[in-house]
Amino acid sequence: MHKKELYKIYEKLLKIYGFQGWWPIHDFLSIDGRDAAFYHPQDYSYPKNEEQKFEIICGAILTQNANWQNVAKSVHEIAKLTQFDAAKFLKLDDEIIKNTIKSSGYFNQKTKKLKLITEFFINLKSKTPTREQLLQIWGIGPETADSILLYAYKQPGFLIDAYTKRVFTDFGFFNENAKYDEMKKFFEDNLEKDYKFFQEFHALIVEHAKNTRIKTNKKQ
DNA sequence: TTCCAGGCAATAC
């Protein structure tokens, strides 16, 4: 019964913010540019190769509880160092990686996470992983698994993040203690499973959430 | 200065 409402929200967000073109893919032509990550609105053909898949996976780890602007710097640095060749990345010393991803925060944990997912990625040999496989990897939780599946592998699973929860709780769809899988199921039960649509919807939710950020005032 | 950002695992209860 929520189908109509959800599609209406999507149309409204699309009208306000336009196509978002997620997930940003690094542009090697502007490798020395300031902001080398770029978006590709209405082009759902990305990632176009293994390197771009690996880039999205790295970004998904790095953006865990981190500001994307900080992550973009790390992505840029990894691109310069490895061109997102997974085998090349795996050979890097931990100290090099820590220094390279420093701006994303939690660099000790994230270095370990990146190495583990890189090993997994190489062993996949271009196959598509399952959600269960991803969740077994240390450092991959439901949101990271879903973003990897949706944006690196074009699998139409709905991705829930802090923004999605906040926005749709505000809209009255969920209550404060709604669980990840419960919210995910809600969207998937009420929407057509189309990866392009899911990619766009999630990106629009994030954009909207950023634009309606509540400026908290600690002491009330 | 304080607070938060495209979470997750470990630990405590």
Place this chain on the structure above:
DNA sequence: GTATTGCATGGA
């Protein structure tokens, strides 16, 4: 099973 805590940087 649910709640809390540690992880860390950079910009507002």
